[in-house]
Amino acid sequence: MNKWLRKSLFIMFSIATFGLVTPPASLAVQEKPAEDTVSKSPLKDESVDQSAAASIEVEQLPPSKDQVISTILLEAEEKSYSKFGDKISVVIEDEFKEVIFPKMEEIITYYLNVEDDELFQQLAVSKPSGGTSEKIFHIYNTETGEDVLRFHVRRENRPLEGYWFNFHYHTYHDSFQSHKDLGSIFWDKNTPPNWMSYVN
Template sequence: MKKWFKQSVMITVAFLTLGMITPMHEIWNNFGETGSSNSQAASPEIAYAAPLEVTEQVVEEEKSLTEVAREQAYTKFGTRIAPKISEDFDTYIFPKIEEAIAMHCADLDNLTITENPSGGYAEKMFHIQHDASDVIRFHVRTENRPHDGFYYNFHYHVAADNFDTHHDLGEIYWSKNQPPKWLS
């Protein structure tokens, strides 16, 4: 019965936390011990280890959000555009994207990033959503300036102003020749 109970508790914890918190092995090693000096000595370590593990998972979630954002941007660029603008994007644009995410999503949890950026000449890179509604929309627009050439204008829109205002992140120069379509 002890084994059945352990398994049911483990399954319940995994189900309720959606797999975010996994039971530590020290808990299961000391589960059946009562009144022994080993279980009393181990319990303070377990009490301090659990919050530390949760903190590391929260940091990993933040990293994964920005990593997914970067991956979606590079998916949008495709193999023809990415090599030419990647250095400027990583140096100037992406840190501003990280700042915008931190500023507008700091108090929110359960954030998701839309997949499948738009191709052709459409603007959408990715959107960050909270409870299936957009919070921030990150876009890149191709601009043709006479006598100057083509530029990529990176900007975002926020739900707070009904996505009306362009919040500039920066621009990257392409060349005087027309750039390829996105996702190519």
């Protein structure tokens, strides 16, 4: 029975009996929407279940090596600029981006692709140090807490030249003893401010 016809009969019945008699239940019952009355195809349900299961499996997959490297490189760049602070960054940012950071990217990518060591699983990037400390960031294994790569910058006061920032890295292969050079950036003849110094 059409919805409008049922409503009309319901109203007419109520008027005719002055509301003293309740209309038949068949007039009050509303039809379910057509999509509920039509039985769903079991094949459709299965495909929905399978796609839901597939999406759950995709979410549980560990990130690929490329994704891990990309994340670490992004963090490494962010931590480097955080180390410089505003006062130093404004002077060396362009040269760092063009000369030093591409070498850092190359080193990080190389080690993460070549090393099969368990130390190169579950990696994270540490925070930089302020003041006059050399530490830019360390890449370390989160399970063991051991560093695998250390990236540092040393202040050098060269006679008659002024201050330079020497960028270098260390690896766990020789217990971080040797300095592997990444390049140097000139600061000024005046003493540079502390790392992580910001303009007020």
